[in-house]
Amino acid sequence: MAKKKTFRPKARVPRGLRDQFAGDVMARQAALDTIRAVYDSYGFEPLETSAFEYADALGKFLPDSDRPNEGVFALRDDDDQWLALRYDLTAPLARLVAEHFDALPKPFRRYQFGPVWRNEKPGPGRYREFFQFDVDTVGAPVMAADAELCMVLSDALEALGIARGDYMVRVNNRKILNGVLETIGAAHGDDPEIAQKRLTILRAVDKLDRLGVEGVRLLLGAGRRDESGDFTEGAHLSEDQIAQVIAFIEAGDPDRAKVCATLRALVGDSAVGCEGVAELEEIDHLLSAAGFAGDRVCFDPSVVRGLGYYTGPVIEAELTFEVLDEKGNKVQFGSVAGGGRYDDLVKRFKGVEVPATGVSIGVDRLLAALRLLNSDTAQPAGPVIVLVLDAAKMGDYQKMVGELRAAGIRAELYLGGSGMRAQLKYADKRHAPIAVIAGEDEFAAGEVTLKDLLLGSRLSAEISDNKAWREDQPAQISVPRAELVAAVRDMLARDLPAV
Amino acid sequence: MAKKKTFRPKARVPRGLRDQFAGDVMARQAALDTIRAVYDSYGFEPLETSAFEYADALGKFLPDSDRPNEGVFALRDDDDQWLALRYDLTAPLARLVAEHFDALPKPFRRYQFGPVWRNEKPGPGRYREFFQFDVDTVGAPVMAADAELCMVLSDALEALGIARGDYMVRVNNRKILNGVLETIGAAHGDDPEIAQKRLTILRAVDKLDRLGVEGVRLLLGAGRRDESGDFTEGAHLSEDQIAQVIAFIEAGDPDRAKVCATLRALVGDSAVGCEGVAELEEIDHLLSAAGFAGDRVCFDPSVVRGLGYYTGPVIEAELTFEVLDEKGNKVQFGSVAGGGRYDDLVKRFKGVEVPATGVSIGVDRLLAALRLLNSDTAQPAGPVIVLVLDAAKMGDYQKMVGELRAAGIRAELYLGGSGMRAQLKYADKRHAPIAVIAGEDEFAAGEVTLKDLLLGSRLSAEISDNKAWREDQPAQISVPRAELVAAVRDMLARDLPAV
CATH class of the missing domain: 3.30.930.10 (Bira Bifunctional Protein; Domain 2)
Structure with a gap:
């Protein structure tokens, strides 16, 4: 089909714009x-x-040329009216x-x-x-x-x-x-000199933040020379x-x-x-x-x-x-x-x-x-992720994730095509609190394994003499399949600060 | 100041766009x-x-003329790249x-x-x-x-x-x-005849909703003449x-x-x-x-x-x-x-x-x-509105509205410049459930008057033999100023369906 050379546009967000994750x-x-x-x-x-608004309704940015780009994004509509964002x-x-x-x-x-x-x-x-x-x-x-x-x-x-x-x-x-x-005496009048003085005073006042009182004082008087040597005429x-x-x-x-x-x-x-x-x-x-x-x-x-x-x-x-x-x-x-x-x-x-x-x-x-x-607050937790270790068991995994959701637990079925290692990496990247693991052994035993993915980082944040508590908190447990939801709920509850 | 004739743009939302209230x-x-x-x-x-995206990244709407208006809103950026919404x-x-x-x-x-x-x-x-x-x-x-x-x-x-x-x-x-x-035999190949047949079949199938099975049958066969007499060639x-x-x-x-x-x-x-x-x-x-x-x-x-x-x-x-x-x-x-x-x-x-x-x-x-x-569900209720009947008492009105808000009740101080009649009209227009009224008499008596603005419409919706209940529900009551919040809360609770 593709006889002509394929055009590949470069994927890039436009200049001065951004994506938000x-x-x-x-x-x-x-x-x-x-x-x-x-x-x-x-x-x-x-x-x-x-x-969009019509450009004339926006006021100060009336289009006055063929390409009115002064400050607004504008384009001419089919009926020749100018639209502006x-x-x-x-x-x-x-x-x-x-x-x-x-x-x-x-x-x-x-x-x-x-x-x-x-x-x-x-x-x-x-x-x-x-x-x-x-x-x-x-x-x-x-x-x-x-x-x-x-x-x-x-x-x-x-x-x-x-x-x-x-x-x-x-x-x-x-x-x-x-x-x-x-x-x-600088409030009113069309006299260009007074208007200029008024503007100079307003600009000076507006610069208080940047220049401080002394800077404003200079601009209200004879004028001010900045560090680069440029001189700004004052209001005299x-x-x-x-x-x-x-x-x-x-x-x-x-x-x-x-x-x-x-x-x-x-x-x-x-x-x-x-x-x-x-x-x-x-x-x-x-x-x-x-x-x-x-x-x-x-x-x-x-x-x-x-x-x-x-x-x-x-x-x-x-x-x-x-x-x-x-x-x-x-x-x-x-x-x-x-x-x-x-x-x-x-x-x-x-x-x-x-x-x-x-x-x-x-x-x-x-x-x-x-x-x-809020720099101390943690990254919002990702979903519990049910790993897929045996494509033939997809229906079983689907059931697990459905049970978790029905219990109000944010849960996701792994939908990629990779092996267990990559799936655990994925779970980390998603800030998943728990990975639910069911492979051949678990299915044979009627169990599921829960891996607490947040435990490591949480433990390292604990004070060191809390060792006993730490040993009570295994990073990975196996539970009967029927207890999946309850066990996940317990493990998530551990995330609450220990008092 | 305005020596030249003032330009008055017409206030109108642009063609094909809308405001949402x-x-x-x-x-x-x-x-x-x-x-x-x-x-x-x-x-x-x-x-x-x-x-915005760069127009080339959007794909099928590549700008191919000076005014690329085919389907997208596009404009040329300062650096001559085409941007499109x-x-x-x-x-x-x-x-x-x-x-x-x-x-x-x-x-x-x-x-x-x-x-x-x-x-x-x-x-x-x-x-x-x-x-x-x-x-x-x-x-x-x-x-x-x-x-x-x-x-x-x-x-x-x-x-x-x-x-x-x-x-x-x-x-x-x-x-x-x-x-x-x-x-x-119409699946593959660049043969224009087969490609055309494939397209005709797809288009016919896509029209099932509009034309029904018999219409599709004609389009898959010799063709179809519509009510206006136009003939569409079929896929034969x-x-x-x-x-x-x-x-x-x-x-x-x-x-x-x-x-x-x-x-x-x-x-x-x-x-x-x-x-x-x-x-x-x-x-x-x-x-x-x-x-x-x-x-x-x-x-x-x-x-x-x-x-x-x-x-x-x-x-x-x-x-x-x-x-x-x-x-x-x-x-x-x-x-x-x-x-x-x-x-x-x-x-x-x-x-x-x-x-x-x-x-x-x-x-x-x-x-x-x-x-x-949901056409039967009511308009969402507006705020309780505290009327302003005496500008000198603005601080008192401000206190009332503040107390209501502090109690979790959506409340608004009337901020226009009109009299009581217009204020009550305003409250109706805002779907306010209650108007709080405090004029000379109320201030003298240390009271406030609450007017139940939803009562009328609610009563007319009641079954007629509910007359006794209706008489127990005065549309307007006066309560001691100190009981403002409690009384408003009671009146709002009436909006709950009577069982």
Whole structure:
């Protein structure tokens, strides 16, 4: 048949994409179930939008060339409309709310988990497909909606096993930053010089994490030369103005009332600034009523989260435990979720403002954190594996595996074509706790042999003076065939920590 | 700021795609959890591949023009390689196995759930993004792997609540069909005439469902004229040959041994045919050993499942209960899953044959079936909703909702900006079982009012002589504030069916 030379494609996952194997998928599934239960308990409902949106609905990434590859994966549909894979879960929500506005309950409270795609340069740990878990309330003008996001995020992190003290939900309000800008005359106006100054200030503030206060101070003043010698022009604020901005970004404290008092002084009589402080005060009031103290949710004016988009409270969840960075320095793990109020987003479609607020969990980063926190937990156990030593006895092996499953024990019949040695290797690779062995001798004696595959590693972890116990635990036993299920159950029970 | 005319994109989900709201997402989630638990119990492990594959790895849809839109969504990457969204979950599995061949346990047993995309003409209920749930064993030459797929499918359907008798797993073997073709001289050879005859026969057999036996008979003979007058040329088999093929496709029976005996007679001494029958006999043996009788898994030679691809056993799961078709006729619901053995698929990459077998559940069709079966079950209950009647008391409302959640009751604080009437409407729209009402009077009296929102619909469903019970169940009660949680719990308990 094959007269022409056979084409053999190279098997490779595409650039910047990845496969996820059992351990990762199971860990993610468990985390999602936990988060979902918390979101459900707050009355949010699930939603799923399609992977594609029309490119014009996505907004900032309008295709403007024949190959619109700026940030999104886009392609032209049969009817010449541009489709793009969603790059987040907020833009599809805005589209959906605008499309179904009259039919939806208001407020519309939904969560959505799923992949998003960005056509960006991949790097280590930086994929072009990654996972977000968003929760939003659309049509809620009240600060209670923003306060609730802080609560639900905090509850979700604790439900995942992240201890209080190992995380912090930080809240800021863009209106306060605008108020501070107002008091230094950089808040409004189309004057390119003022707009440039405003942008320079925002960028400087946004760099606090990376450059520290002194770096920000330079960028707010004359400018800053980095280690490579490159110079970044500063905002040329006066000493007083710089002090004011620095006081603002350093105002964070677990005592939320204290932060509000500091901020109220800083915004002076800026109307927008006062409004922003009043909003934080309302959030503080609600958090306190609900029992969320400053050790779970604090106010931190250094939280900026990008430059556009947000119109009120801004929220960020950070993991505060220390990990080693690539240079071996201890650093805090950092942000795993963020969001805030975006009252303008639906407006793009409808012309009317629809108040909305939400947060997005970066699921991949969160899972990386959970892996670090749970590094001591064992690999999830594989199935009990029934070896196949005599093909003519396949029906008997099938019966064994069926009995185990019927008893609620995860069990697998070996389905390859190899001998006993390879089958035991396979069982190890699958992290099987037990291999069920029945060869000629066992069938003749009406028995099965159970080999405890976890015993070795478990014993080596035991303290050495536990020798007597060890000798009581043979790695391999033979039992009557009729006692298979009971014996497997006993052997599995040994895996429970010995007290 | 907005000097130029504002562009307002129309908010619309892209053509052939869809949004899925809470009811659908929750039903799917529940079904997936159930299926996953069954697959886990058999020792399969989860896997997730990326949404994209390189187009050459997908095989039959190689891009051959500048806009490769034949069946897949494809786009050219920055580095000029063609990416395509996966159109099923089998091709990515084959790529993954080829890529990681040495590292994977063999057999490699995985399940994968996820969306797949096909760039085809959308229609009613026919989307360009839909969901599959696949389970495969790669590297398993033994029939026990195919038998296991029948078992796991059958167990999964029953776990989903589909009663025995309402479904059937049908099994065929492509080798037997090839054997029958051999006996009538249409099995092998590159001779275009024979190849054409073979294709015509296969197509005819594949149309049994749609045309019935008489239609197939015509297509095996001289040809068939359909209602519109179009004529389809037949395979021009002799009467004897036609009788043989018809006997083959009509051999299906719940008595698997009987089917095997019939088929053995039909394939005569065709080596491949005998091999196919022996494989079915082995599957029968294993199914019987595991207790899966002909009322769950039967042999049905009319199951063809497409023309290429499969190399041995072919499996299809059908739901056999009757539904009304678009013309109001009773028809069986039909296929919800299918698959079989495809020993050649990994060969495309590796050059060596890797035996593999798997089945794919069409999740959307399965969910449609479950909706029909469970049409009597109520809409899942929404959260208890705490109304907001006095913005100054927001902290008090927040406390109430927090207490309810802490007691494990799904509860939501109303976060919109509307009055009481609209809030009650909102609660109805959310299927809230209870609205918690606290206005001026309640606060003054230290009470809360609970309004039972499900009572009305529940009462109207009660038999009418249950009037006394009805009068004992006021739709609205006031209780001391301290008894909020207990009273809500009592009211929710009323939803349990009265015995």
